[in-house]
Amino acid sequence: MTTTAAPGTALPAQAVAGADLARIDRATAFVRAHDTRSALAELLPDLDDCELTSLGRHLRLAHTAVLVFPPSLEALRAELAGRGMTPGETVPSVVVRQRLASRYRRPTAELEVGILHTRVPDAAAGGADEVEIFALPVPEHSGLAPVADAERAADHEAHTAFDLPAPDDVVLAGLSALLTDRAGARADGGGYNAHENATVLYFRTDRHRLELYAAGQHAAALSAHLRRSAADTTAEPADRLLRQLTGAWETQAIAVAAELRLADLLDAHPGATAAQLATETGTHAESLGRLLRYLASLGLLTRHDGDDGHGGDPGDAGYRLTATGRLLHADTPESLRPLALLYGGTFYQSFGHLRHAVRTGEEAFAELFGEHHFPYFARKPESADLFDRAMAASARMFGPVAELVDFSAAELVVDVAGGNGTLLGRVLRAAPHLRGLLLERPHAIEAARTALGAAGVADRCAFVAGDFTASVPAGGDVYILSRVLHDWDDRRCAEILGRVADAMAPGSELLVVERLLPADDSPSLAVAWDVHMLCNVGGRERTEAHYARLLADAGFDLVARHDLPLDGALLRARRR
């Protein structure tokens, strides 16, 4: 199935998508707002002042880069001209084209990626003055819309480039080591470009992709960098299996860090030692030091030797958060702390009974705790609250929904089993004319009312305590089922979809948010979550084709699919 916009949401044939223009504008704004030093500080927040100063001596901000999908290069040039930008000649891309071909298993001939370099008017002094735009034209009916959707969601190719005004092998190797060992970046390939006589090294951080561009050939630094890039996939089988067998230890180490609020403490006291953190948390200093070292090896913290600069006693080491570790901070928007506590707590216990689920096909959770997880959590307010917050923790998945769907003609959106209202809140904030209705089990209604109150939209929202297998409120223009169907087997899904279909008028739209199992062997978080559903919920993850069948049987046509962050997907279905 190709991705199509729902009726009423189609863009004029020759318009560049708003999401692409917004990304070009962000890249341009970055160049306008940053000199080399501030760009390094923003992109590599784990480095201290001294390290940033040293990096700044060797690097110069060169450009920011984005990949966009205009209907044609002419349409893109017209948009850029409107922004006072006149790109030079379009140069064919080799690297990005190749990466897209292997990522989406498409022939390179289908992917005519061009590169446009354009100067940025009013660029900041001491920084870059250029944006590099990779453009893959996606004319109507080209069949490339799914590639565009997936790339817009994942942003694999956006990067910021720095060049080395005075490159040599030693400097390049040292910069590469600093980025990987200290700044939490991963080596992400690179190469020698004989046409330009330049060596390019790529790095990926949790937030972004960086390029180091050095004139000349630096074979030793490049081959060390490529070895680091390949390290993950070339590990010995026994080494890889041993690492996998210790996965449960990682879950527990992270859960203990979350419980002790180490991220909150390290955010307030960067560089704190094990002894200082032990005093704050009332723990055993030497043992906490060993946990901190493990967390650093997992990439959640960076470790700094004591002030003598010669290694010192490990107990004197100070610790700082990486971007990954910061996600455990309790007050970060979209904090993953609740998920760490849930996966290291109740769901950890039930995963210990996975063999029961595999032997019998019944969920291990119910075998261990005596009931299905929804009634179990409902009886325990603290656990129910943790579950709601853990669901909201992956709300990054919902980010693009309000942009992808045109709600302008809708008046009422009904979120069926909307949890604590995170998605509905985002939709209502994005469309101020819209009213919402959230259907939930009685125990979850208060949490939703509070969360939507905090989001400032509760006055436009009705809260209905009910059971979606009995009935779903009628009268909505758009209905949402987010991460609901994966909780149930096909028979129960048919029942839920039947009640939703009963409530909906012909032609109205149903939005389904789920992780989709890939139809092939592509990696996806859905594969692991499918086992989680088996073990803990009694549901399953499904392929797009499987959802299409369930929807069709309940009276819906699946009309579009958009990829979302965190391997999520938005399926758009129309009531027949």
Ligand SMILES: C[S@@+](CC[C@H](N)C(=O)[O-])C[C@H]1O[C@@H](n2cnc3c(N)ncnc32)[C@H](O)[C@@H]1O
């Ligand atoms: C996995 S959560 C998803 C919550 C939210 N839609 C989201 O994406 O964050 C599933 C929700 O289904 C709700 N639920 C379970 N059984 C229900 C029922 N019979 N009627 C209404 N809601 C139900 C649960 O309370 C829970 O909040």
